[in-house]
Amino acid sequence: MSGIEPDRKIRRAVGILATLAVITLCFSTAFAAWVSSLGPLPLAEARKVSTTIIDRNGKLLRAYAMADGRWRLPVDAKKDVDPSYVDLLLAYEDQRFRVHGGVDPWALGRAAYQLVTRGHIVSGGSTITMQLARLMEEPAHHRSLSAKIRQIVRAIEIERQLDKDQILNLYLALAPFGGNLEGIRAASIAYFGKEPKRLSLAEAALLVALPQSPETRRLDRYPERAHAARDRVLDRMVSEHRVTAEDAAQAKATPVPTLRKQMPILAPHSSDQAISTLKDEPVIKLTLDASLQKVLEPLARDRAVALGPNISVGIIAIENATGDVLARVGSAGYFDASRAGQVDMTRAVRSPGSTLKPFIYGLAFEDGFVHPESLIEDRPIRFGSYAPENFDLTYQGTVPVKRALQQSLNVPAIALLDRVGSSRLSARLKQAGANLVLPKEEAPGLAMGLGGVGVTLQDLAMLYAGLPQLGSTKPLREIMDGGRDVRETMRLMDPVAAWQVANVLMGTPPPENGVGGRIAFKTGTSYGYRDAWSVGFDGRITIGVWVGRPDGAPVPGLIGRSAAAPILFDAFARTGKLPVPLPKAPKGALIATNAKLPLPLRRFRAIGELVRTGREQALHIQFPLNGSRIDVDRSDGPDAAVMPVRVAGGAVPMTVLVNGRSVGEIDGRRQRLIDPPGPGFARLTVIDAAGAADTVVVRIQ
Known part of the structure; x- marks a missing residue:
C-alpha cells in the first residue's frame, strides 16, 4: 500500500498540472485572439493635427481647427515646450517613463495596494504610454479592469513601435485640456495667450493638473477646481523635494485664468491662400515675418478707420534680394464686413494711377535719349485726340527730368512714353513678371502712363523691388517648400537706368510725417479718386500701400500723397530697422550737371x-x-x-x-x-x- 500511495499522488499532481496547462493554453489562446481582435494601433488617426501656418522663423501665424472642431496642434517636446514643464509632468505622472517598457510594475503595485488599504482607487498606476493608449482609442470606461488591461497591451505595442520622444510628443499633442482643446500648445495659447516654450511654475503645474479631469477642471467653467488641482500638484512636488516651499507658495498665489483667449489669426489672407494651395499639409511655412506682420495689421486698421467708413487698406512688404513676401495685409480687418475684410486687396486688380511713371523714365534713361539732368517741357500738348493734363491743372514750363518725376508731372511722362512706346513699356513690365490688365480688346496706349491699365499691389511692389536690385526682379514667393529656390531673375531695365530712377525717387519730397532722403518712393492716384497708392524702398525691402474702397466706388479727396504715403512712411518706421542705403552707382553711370551733358542729352526732343x-x-x-x-x-x-x-x-x-x-x-x-x-x-x-x-x-x- 505504501508504494501505491506515491503513485497516486504523482498521478494527481500530473493531472493538476495537465489541467493547469490546458487552462493556461486556453487562456493564452483566448488572450491572443482578444489581442488580435484589437487590430493595429490607430497611429495614423492619432497623428492628425490642426493645419498650422508658421512664419519664416517658425512662429505660429494661424491654426485651423480640425474637421470635428478640435484644436490639436503639432508639438515637439524639445523645441516647443518648456523643459521645466516636461520635468514636472514626468515627476507627477510617470517618474520611470524613460526606463519602463510601457508598463510600470511599481506604479501598478502601488495603485493595487492603495485600492486594498483604502477601499477606493487613489491612483491608477497608468504610465504616460498607457494614457496615450487610452487617448488614442478613447474606450467608454476609462477606469474599468478590461480598459486597464487593454491599455497595458496597447502600451506595450506602442513602446515597440515608437521611441520615447515620439511617445512623449504624441501624448503632448493628444492630452485633453477641456472643451475642444487638445495638447499642450492649444492649451497654453488658449489659456495664457502664448506658446508653451516658457512657462511659469504656476502655469506648468496647472497644465499638469488639467488632463487628469479636463471637463471638471475647465478654466472657463470651474476655475476654483482647477486652482485646487494645481495646488495639489505643487504640494506633492514640495513633498518630493522637487520644488521649494517658497516657490510653491508664490505659484499658489497666482490666480488661474478664467477665460479662453482667441487663437492667433495673423496674416489671414496669406494663410487662406496657403491652405487652399497645400490642402493636406499639416504645417505650412510661409516667408512672412510674424513680427512685421503683427505691427502692420493694426497700422492698416487704424488708418482705415481714420480715413472714413468703407475704406480699406492693403500693405505688402517684399525682401528685395529674394522676392520673399515679408508681410501681407490684405485688408483693414479680416472680420470687418463693412470694409469687405475678407477680400485681399493686395491681389486685387486696380488702376495704378501715376505709379508706373518711374518705369517710363527708366526705359527713357536706358534708351539714352534723356538723363535725370536733361531739361523737358511741361506745357500743354496733344497726341492726336489725347491731351494729358497735370493733376493740379497747372504747368511748370521747362523743368529738369528728375523734378518732373519727383513731382509726378503728367505731361513730361506722357511725352517720354510717346518716345519709349506704350507697347514696349507693357512688354517690358510683363517680361519683369507683372500681369497688366488692359480693357477688353484694347492695345497699350499712352493713357497707361497715367493709370489706364490694371495691376495688383503685389505686382507693383515686385516691379519697384527691381529698382534697388539694379533692374532685376524675382517672382514673389510666400510659401517655403524647403527645397532649392529655382526662381529665375527677370529683366526690368538696364542697371544704370534702374540706379538713376532709384536715385531720383530718393529725392521725392516726403509727406508731413516723413523724413526726406531715407527711402525712395512714388505715389499715385487713380482716375476718379478710386485708388490711392504709395510704393517705396530702401536697399533691403520694398513696401507697397493701397488705399480705397474694395467696391471701387470713388472717395473724393483720396490722394496718394496724403492718404497712402503717410502709411508707407509709418510702415517703414514700424519695421524697427534703420533704412539700408541704396546700391552705389554702377559702372557706366553718367553723373553730371546739365551744362556738362553731351548736347543731345541737355534737352529732351520728342x-x-x-x-x-x-x-x-x-x-x-x-x-x-x-x-x-x-x-x-x-x-x-x-x-x-x-x-x-x-x-x-x-x-x-x-x-x-x-x-x-x-x-x-x-x-x-x-x-x-x-x-x-x-x-x-x-x-x-x-x-x-x-x-x-x-x-x-x-x-x-
Missing part, C-alpha cells in the same frame, strides 16, 4: 522734332515715318527681304540701330538697306558723328 547742331541741318529720319506700318515681302525667303532707311541732315558717319543693336552705317547717299526684324513693333535709331540722334517706331508686317 520724336520728329528737329534740333540744329551748329550751322548744320539737324539729323532727321525721312523714311520710314514714325508710326508707319511697313509691309515686308518675304515671298522669296526671309534673307531676301530688305527695308530702306533714309536720313536728312546730321554729320557723317552715322550708325543705324534696330531695337538698340547696331546694323551698320549710313552710306554716302544717306541711306542704307537693312534686314527688317520679325513682325511686330521695331525701334529704329540713327546716331550721327556729333552724337545727335533721331528715332522712329514702326510696325513690321
Whole structure:
C-alpha cells in the first residue's frame, strides 16, 4: 500500500498540472485572439493635427481647427515646450517613463495596494504610454479592469513601435485640456495667450493638473477646481523635494485664468491662400515675418478707420534680394464686413494711377535719349485726340527730368512714353513678371502712363523691388517648400537706368510725417479718386500701400500723397530697422550737371522734332515715318527681304540701330538697306558723328 500511495499522488499532481496547462493554453489562446481582435494601433488617426501656418522663423501665424472642431496642434517636446514643464509632468505622472517598457510594475503595485488599504482607487498606476493608449482609442470606461488591461497591451505595442520622444510628443499633442482643446500648445495659447516654450511654475503645474479631469477642471467653467488641482500638484512636488516651499507658495498665489483667449489669426489672407494651395499639409511655412506682420495689421486698421467708413487698406512688404513676401495685409480687418475684410486687396486688380511713371523714365534713361539732368517741357500738348493734363491743372514750363518725376508731372511722362512706346513699356513690365490688365480688346496706349491699365499691389511692389536690385526682379514667393529656390531673375531695365530712377525717387519730397532722403518712393492716384497708392524702398525691402474702397466706388479727396504715403512712411518706421542705403552707382553711370551733358542729352526732343547742331541741318529720319506700318515681302525667303532707311541732315558717319543693336552705317547717299526684324513693333535709331540722334517706331508686317 505504501508504494501505491506515491503513485497516486504523482498521478494527481500530473493531472493538476495537465489541467493547469490546458487552462493556461486556453487562456493564452483566448488572450491572443482578444489581442488580435484589437487590430493595429490607430497611429495614423492619432497623428492628425490642426493645419498650422508658421512664419519664416517658425512662429505660429494661424491654426485651423480640425474637421470635428478640435484644436490639436503639432508639438515637439524639445523645441516647443518648456523643459521645466516636461520635468514636472514626468515627476507627477510617470517618474520611470524613460526606463519602463510601457508598463510600470511599481506604479501598478502601488495603485493595487492603495485600492486594498483604502477601499477606493487613489491612483491608477497608468504610465504616460498607457494614457496615450487610452487617448488614442478613447474606450467608454476609462477606469474599468478590461480598459486597464487593454491599455497595458496597447502600451506595450506602442513602446515597440515608437521611441520615447515620439511617445512623449504624441501624448503632448493628444492630452485633453477641456472643451475642444487638445495638447499642450492649444492649451497654453488658449489659456495664457502664448506658446508653451516658457512657462511659469504656476502655469506648468496647472497644465499638469488639467488632463487628469479636463471637463471638471475647465478654466472657463470651474476655475476654483482647477486652482485646487494645481495646488495639489505643487504640494506633492514640495513633498518630493522637487520644488521649494517658497516657490510653491508664490505659484499658489497666482490666480488661474478664467477665460479662453482667441487663437492667433495673423496674416489671414496669406494663410487662406496657403491652405487652399497645400490642402493636406499639416504645417505650412510661409516667408512672412510674424513680427512685421503683427505691427502692420493694426497700422492698416487704424488708418482705415481714420480715413472714413468703407475704406480699406492693403500693405505688402517684399525682401528685395529674394522676392520673399515679408508681410501681407490684405485688408483693414479680416472680420470687418463693412470694409469687405475678407477680400485681399493686395491681389486685387486696380488702376495704378501715376505709379508706373518711374518705369517710363527708366526705359527713357536706358534708351539714352534723356538723363535725370536733361531739361523737358511741361506745357500743354496733344497726341492726336489725347491731351494729358497735370493733376493740379497747372504747368511748370521747362523743368529738369528728375523734378518732373519727383513731382509726378503728367505731361513730361506722357511725352517720354510717346518716345519709349506704350507697347514696349507693357512688354517690358510683363517680361519683369507683372500681369497688366488692359480693357477688353484694347492695345497699350499712352493713357497707361497715367493709370489706364490694371495691376495688383503685389505686382507693383515686385516691379519697384527691381529698382534697388539694379533692374532685376524675382517672382514673389510666400510659401517655403524647403527645397532649392529655382526662381529665375527677370529683366526690368538696364542697371544704370534702374540706379538713376532709384536715385531720383530718393529725392521725392516726403509727406508731413516723413523724413526726406531715407527711402525712395512714388505715389499715385487713380482716375476718379478710386485708388490711392504709395510704393517705396530702401536697399533691403520694398513696401507697397493701397488705399480705397474694395467696391471701387470713388472717395473724393483720396490722394496718394496724403492718404497712402503717410502709411508707407509709418510702415517703414514700424519695421524697427534703420533704412539700408541704396546700391552705389554702377559702372557706366553718367553723373553730371546739365551744362556738362553731351548736347543731345541737355534737352529732351520728342520724336520728329528737329534740333540744329551748329550751322548744320539737324539729323532727321525721312523714311520710314514714325508710326508707319511697313509691309515686308518675304515671298522669296526671309534673307531676301530688305527695308530702306533714309536720313536728312546730321554729320557723317552715322550708325543705324534696330531695337538698340547696331546694323551698320549710313552710306554716302544717306541711306542704307537693312534686314527688317520679325513682325511686330521695331525701334529704329540713327546716331550721327556729333552724337545727335533721331528715332522712329514702326510696325513690321
